Amino acid sequence: MAGKTRGGKAFLENGSMLLEKLVAACNGRPIPIRIFSYHELVSATNNFDSGLVLRVDAYYIWYKGSHEGRTISIKKHGSNPCPIESIFTDIAISAKIRPHKHAVKLIGCCLETPLPILVYESITNGTLAARIYASDDDGVPQQRRPMAWQRRLKIARDISHAISYLHTAFSRPIIHRQISVFSIVFDQHDVPKLSNFFDCITIPKGETCVCVSFSGYGRGHQCPNYVQTPYVTEKTDVYSFGVLLLVLLTGRRAPHMVESVRNRRINEIVDAAILAEGGADMERQLQAVLQLALACVDLEPEIRPTMVDVAKELRRIDRTQKYK
Structure with a gap:
């Protein structure tokens, strides 16, 4: 119950901040991004299995995942996390530039963790x-x-x-x-x-x-x-x-x-x-x-x-x- 309470609190706080960022970035236009549960991402990555790590960068660990028969890439904060304000900027701008074919496509995010987890199209071929x-x-x-x-x-x-x-x-x-x-x-x-x-x-x-x-x-x-x-x-x-x-x-x-x-x-x-x-x-x-x-x-x-x-x-x- 305590875990659910913490997850619910994080969801409310992160959801409020994300909504504010999206409204500011997208002028109130609807943006088709999905909100994932933490359980869905745990299932998609076999509990964030180290064998599914695509790469590790300055702030994030990238995982390969599978959800509803689709390969996805999941960006989860690492030991040196990006400031939460920057994470919401990442989500908002990714959503705004989503239509461009040469911008990585954001599918959605999970707001149940203290630092949101981002979900993208499959970008499994490296940098x-x-x-x-x-x-x-x-x-x-x-x-x-x-x-x-x-x-x-x-x-x-x-x-x-x-x-x-x-x-x-x-x-x-x-x-x-x-x-x-x-x-x-x-x-x-x-x-x-x-x-x-x-x-x-x-x-x-x-x-x-x-x-x-x-x-x-x-x-x-x-x-x-x-x-x-x-x-x-x-x-x-x-x-x-x-x-x-x-x-x-x-x-x-x-x-x-x-x-x-x-x-x-x-x-x-x-x-x-x-x-x-x-x-x-x-x-x-x-x-x-x-x-x-x-x-x-x-x-x-x-x-x-x-x-x-x-x-x-x-x-x-x-x-x-x-x-x-």
């Missing part, structure tokens, strides 16, 4: 980080299949559209603040999806920036203007996306990436797996993407392109510089 990096976080080499350049470019195009959607599809721009290879996941059909909306922030109506303290997460890909000042703009995400482009080009980790590629020849920085594909046409395409990436990471935010312009340029590069 971009696991595919692009030759070693894990501790520097231990990991097996990976070389990723073809056209596949990397397609991922960049798809994710640029998702970020552009955040920036332009709503009355107030939404800034992601965590664009990186760790925030890009692949669903069961291997479609890339943008995830990790817990750090999103909305720019107030009539403003071009918002004042907020740096969260401290994801330093390797963060815009230096954001790290050094309390201001966030759309160009904050543009910088991070530029770092993402550089990682796709080089296969190297983000820290110090920008400094390491400036003023160097394309064949000195590009991933050897890409260079092995060869071809002058491909080299021109790589050079065009490098120039776009460097424009995105310009130290002057005003000089950086918008994400809409970035998406258009990637489309132009893909269409006009195809190689055989």
Whole structure:
């Protein structure tokens, strides 16, 4: 009985906070997300069996689950939990961006635990980080299949559209603040999806920036203007996306990436797996993407392109510089 009482209290408190977030984020429009019971998620994961763990990240443990004949992915807080306010932001923004085909699709959540548990479509094919990096976080080499350049470019195009959607599809721009290879996941059909909306922030109506303290997460890909000042703009995400482009080009980790590629020849920085594909046409395409990436990471935010312009340029590069 005591457990049920605690679960009921958590449900009421979390439900109230979630409703407030959803109303604010979605302007009162109905959002089709399901509320799961804790028992349903225990059943779906065989009591959160460690053998069903997909991955562990900074704040969460991801589990593979099965519910009503459907494979799902469950995001449960770990030993270093995300602040509860950020969890509700994650739910609200995930619900709002749900229609976009390159944003991870939230199915619902469980509110019976002190920290809500989130339920998503099946995203069991890992992160971009696991595919692009030759070693894990501790520097231990990991097996990976070389990723073809056209596949990397397609991922960049798809994710640029998702970020552009955040920036332009709503009355107030939404800034992601965590664009990186760790925030890009692949669903069961291997479609890339943008995830990790817990750090999103909305720019107030009539403003071009918002004042907020740096969260401290994801330093390797963060815009230096954001790290050094309390201001966030759309160009904050543009910088991070530029770092993402550089990682796709080089296969190297983000820290110090920008400094390491400036003023160097394309064949000195590009991933050897890409260079092995060869071809002058491909080299021109790589050079065009490098120039776009460097424009995105310009130290002057005003000089950086918008994400809409970035998406258009990637489309132009893909269409006009195809190689055989």
